[in-house]
Amino acid sequence: xxxxxLLTDFAFRWDENHIxxxxxxxxxxxxxxxVLLRMIEEIEPEVRSLLSPRAVYTILPHRExxxxxxxxxxxxxxxxxxxxxxxxxxxxxxxxxDGDMLRGxxxxxxGTAAIVQIFKTVERRIVAEALGRGLWPGxxxxxxxxxxxLEEQRFVFSRVDATAAGVRLNESCMMIPRKSNSFRIxxxxxxxxxxxxxxxxxxxxxx
Amino acid sequence: xxxxxxxYGRMAEAIVVGDPEAAAGLARRALEDRLxxxxxxxxxYIPGIRRVxxxxxxxxxxxxxxxxxxxxxxxxxxxxxxxxxxxxAVGLSRGRIVIGTIEGDIHDIGKNLVAxxxxxxxxxxxxxxxxxxxxxxIDAAVEARADVIGLSALLTTTMLGQRRVIERLRERGLRxxxxxxxxxxxxxxxxxxxxxxxxxxxxxxxxxxxxxxLVAEKRxx
Ligand code: B12
Numbered sequence: 001x002x003x004x005x006l007l008t009d010f011a012f013r014w015d016e017n018h019i020x021x022x023x024x025x026x027x028x029x030x031x032x033x034x035v036l037l038r039m040i041e042e043i044e045p046e047v048r049s050l051l052s053p054r055a056v057y058t059i060l061p062h063r064e065x066x067x068x069x070x071x072x073x074x075x076x077x078x079x080x081x082x083x084x085x086x087x088x089x090x091x092x093x094x095x096x097x098d099g100d101m102l103r104g105x106x107x108x109x110x111g112t113a114a115i116v117q118i119f120k121t122v123e124r125r126i127v128a129e130a131l132g133r134g135l136w137p138g139x140x141x142x143x144x145x146x147x148x149x150l151e152e153q154r155f156v157f158s159r160v161d162a163t164a165a166g167v168r169l170n171e172s173c174m175m176i177p178r179k180s181n182s183f184r185i186x187x188x189x190x191x192x193x194x195x196x197x198x199x200x201x202x203x204x205x206x207x
Numbered sequence: 208x209x210x211x212x213x214x215y216g217r218m219a220e221a222i223v224v225g226d227p228e229a230a231a232g233l234a235r236r237a238l239e240d241r242l243x244x245x246x247x248x249x250x251x252y253i254p255g256i257r258r259v260x261x262x263x264x265x266x267x268x269x270x271x272x273x274x275x276x277x278x279x280x281x282x283x284x285x286x287x288x289x290x291x292x293x294x295x296a297v298g299l300s301r302g303r304i305v306i307g308t309i310e311g312d313i314h315d316i317g318k319n320l321v322a323x324x325x326x327x328x329x330x331x332x333x334x335x336x337x338x339x340x341x342x343x344x345i346d347a348a349v350e351a352r353a354d355v356i357g358l359s360a361l362l363t364t365t366m367l368g369q370r371r372v373i374e375r376l377r378e379r380g381l382r383x384x385x386x387x388x389x390x391x392x393x394x395x396x397x398x399x400x401x402x403x404x405x406x407x408x409x410x411x412x413x414x415x416x417x418x419x420x421l422v423a424e425k426r427x428x
Contacts, residue, residue, distance in 0.1 A: 024270025
């Protein structure tokens with residue numbers, strides 16, 4: 001296995017509007033009831049106590065991939081797996097079963113926001129690392145998205161030390177804990193191959 | 208004793224504003240006053256949750272309000288349930304539905320919402336959770352003597368699992384025993400027709416409406 005980088009320290013910052021939109025309040029704060037706003041405030045410390053964020057990533061040369069089209073033209077490929085751990089989803093399930101469903105819905109929205117923050121943090125690190133190596137990172141993409149079948153999770157899990165992240169794959173290629181994410185970022189030698197907007201650079205020319 | 212209609216109105220109101228204490232309190236009073244529980248549900252609480260549905264459709268209510276109201280229904284039903292069971296009241300359940308997310312899929316929030324709204328609308332709901340195998344849906348439906356099997360899928364791959372459940376129902380000679388209702392972001396009406404499902408619901412309220420129609424269809428056939 002190539003070098004595995006484990007990250008466990010994440011600073012979470014919540015945007016109330018994001019949470020509101022995720023639970024279906026189309027206009028965010030403007031249309032939210034005071035009860036809901038109070039609940040979001042109350043729930044935040046609980047959310048933090050339910051998170052055990054972990055992420056592992058690795059960067060491989062293209063020849064160590066399985067040659068899937070999704071890695072075409074990359075010289076190196078970053079693969080990552082992230083999770084918020086199992087506690088939050090257990091609590092969501094409990095709330096939906098015999099507690100307060102609104103609380104369950106809000107906790108789930110916080111959980112989704114948390115996993116997004118985790119993989120975006122990992123992504124930023126990979127981007128910085130790649131640029132440092134003189135490579136141009138492409139966009140983040142996940143197994144299960146159009147053009148990269150879910151079964152490819154098996155490949156990702158064969159190259160990333162998922163155990164260190166505390167994530168496993170079940171027989172139908174779903175990650176356990178559920179609030180997990182996996183992705184790849186292609187690293188190109190040629191800047192024209194990436195469609196990512198990179199800081200300090202103009203939008204890459206469309207080739 | 209207050210005028211019955213005023214009491215029913217207060218019950219509906221408790222659901223519309225999402226006040227669980229009031230909803231449960233009124234249910235306790237109904238028990239003390241020995242009101243007809245079928246009327247309490249059908250003339251009091253159900254009109255409330257229906258109004259919530261209309262407010263949602265008109266864009267005045269959002270998901271959080273919808274779910275708070277569903278929670279109030281649950282609180283009221285929890286108070287009434289023991290008495291309902293003891294009196295073996297018939298005809299209160301609007302139908303029994305077994306629901307879950309298809310094998311290979313962990314996306315369950317949409318399914319949870321659908322299950323909650325169904326329960327809030329007086330359906331008996333057996334929620335099998337996420338990542339459920341085809342035969343488990345069927346076994347659970349047989350065991351629960353369900354009217355409807357509800358299948359949720361959020362992945363284009365697990366959508367195929369909806370078709371698989373219907374095939375397994377045919378293979379097991381049980382296709383006529385249950386109505387099959389499908390949903391989830393990638394599904395649509397055409398897909399439902401294509402796989403031979405009996406109905407499709409695009410959101411939790413549509414799910415309630417379709418489930419009601421399917422139960423009626425099944426019971427009249
Ligand atoms: C939130 C989310 C997640 C959360 C899941 C949280 C949870 N507890 O469910 C997290 C972050 C964990 C997640 C992870 C993944 N996800 Co995801 N996720 C989503 C997202 C953004 C929203 C889904 C959602 O909750 N919507 C809100 C609910 C309320 O809506 P709903 O589910 O559609 O349900 C409503 C209706 O559809 C209907 N309905 C639903 N079920 C039923 C059933 C019946 C019977 C009826 C009548 C109606 C009905 O009523 C519901 C209420 O109104 C979707 C994108 C999208 N737009 O759908 C992607 C999406 C579903 N995910 C996707 C993928 C690929 C994944 C991953 C595999 C990615 C990866 N490799 O890491 C992982 C898998 C995780 C794992 N453990 O293995 C893809 C699927 C692609 C495809 N079409 O095949 C999507 C479409 C994103 C994309 N850009 O492509 N995900």
